[in-house]
Amino acid sequence: xxxxxxxxxxxxRLQEQGIDNEQVLDVIRRVPxxxxxxxxxxxxxxxxxxxxxxxxxxxxxxxxxxxxxxxLLQDGMPNSVLEIGTGCGYQTAVLANIFPQxxxxxxxxxxxxxxxxxxxxxxxxxxxxxxxxxxEGWPNPSYRFDRIIMTAxxxxxxxxxxxxxxxxxxxxxxxxxxxxxxMTRITRGREGLISESLEKVVFVPLLPGLN
Ligand code: SAH
Numbered sequence: 001x002x003x004x005x006x007x008x009x010x011x012x013r014l015q016e017q018g019i020d021n022e023q024v025l026d027v028i029r030r031v032p033x034x035x036x037x038x039x040x041x042x043x044x045x046x047x048x049x050x051x052x053x054x055x056x057x058x059x060x061x062x063x064x065x066x067x068x069x070x071x072l073l074q075d076g077m078p079n080s081v082l083e084i085g086t087g088c089g090y091q092t093a094v095l096a097n098i099f100p101q102x103x104x105x106x107x108x109x110x111x112x113x114x115x116x117x118x119x120x121x122x123x124x125x126x127x128x129x130x131x132x133x134x135x136e137g138w139p140n141p142s143y144r145f146d147r148i149i150m151t152a153x154x155x156x157x158x159x160x161x162x163x164x165x166x167x168x169x170x171x172x173x174x175x176x177x178x179x180x181x182x183m184t185r186i187t188r189g190r191e192g193l194i195s196e197s198l199e200k201v202v203f204v205p206l207l208p209g210l211n
Contacts, residue, residue: 002034006046010062013048019066021073027097028066033059035118036090050202053088055108055211057204060151064201065091068149069098071172071185071198078146082164084134084173084206085151089115095149096124103127103145105134108211135208137164145169152206153181162186162193174203 011029019025034045037059041051050058060068068091072081081099086092086106092115096102104127106112112131119127132139134150137160144166150173157173165171171186175197183198 002032002042002045010046010048014063014066017048017063019063019070021066021070023098024066024069024073024094027069027094028062031090031093031097032122033062033090035121036088036093053111055111057087057108057111059088059090060203065094067183067199068151068172069094072147072149072170073098075168075170078169080145081147081149082138082143082145082161083149083151084161086115086129087111087151089118091149091151092127092129093119093122093124096127099126099147101126101128103130103138103143105130105132105138107131107133107207107209131210133209134158134161135206136160147171149173150206151203153201153203154206157186158206162188174201176205 007029011025034042037045037051048062050061053059080101081095083104086104092104109131116129135158146166146169148161148165148171153174153176155176165188169188174181175184181201183201185196187194
């Protein structure tokens with residue numbers, strides 16, 4: 001169920017859908033997704049599908065994790081990545097296997113604690129997690145990031161996040177227009193923000209406050 005053959009099948013499926021970054025494919029092949037879901041769902045961990053992780057939240061579909069990670073890698077290897085919405089920590093683990101420094105925030109304490117435990121078990125020491133509302137950005141306001149990835153949908157990009165993105169930095173997030181959601185890439189140029197709409201997606205909403 002969680003065998004190498006099952007994982008290889010997932011990689012083939014991702015390639016068929018246009019994921020072509022070898023580093024991303026290699027990391028997805030290696031990171032044990034079955035350790036990030038409930039044991040009862042572990043046999044489905046290498047299907048290309050979102051799965052429930054409790055508290056009304058979901059672990060993102062592997063294709064989406066791969067696609068967002070690939071988007072963060074365009075324009076070279078950044079140093080620091082801020083993730084809004086740690087959830088079960090799977091996307092965080094994928095990022096931590098590629099980028100030097102990962103910062104990730106989660107507003108549901110139980111998920112934050114579980115993710116912290118799992119990431120420590122995988123010995124991913126280049127990750128810093130915080131239990132906080134990501135709408136306010138990373139809790140230390142003087143921090144700046146080369147990339148920001150948001151794994152929950154919002155109608156407007158939180159101001160604090162724009163402020164924490166380095167010039168030349170890239171933010172990848174789902175934007176909800178009230179009808180549907182679009183994966184969007186925002187680049188912070190010298191003249192301001194450049195926004196590109198990519199594909200239609202389905203994410204849980206970005207919610208304010210702590211839980
Ligand atoms: N990458 C995660 C996705 C989880 S779903 C995974 O694959 O498991 C999105 C996550 O964003 C949820 O855990 C949800 O609680 C979190 N979230 C929503 N609004 C948030 C906010 N304002 N600040 C931080 N996290 C938030």
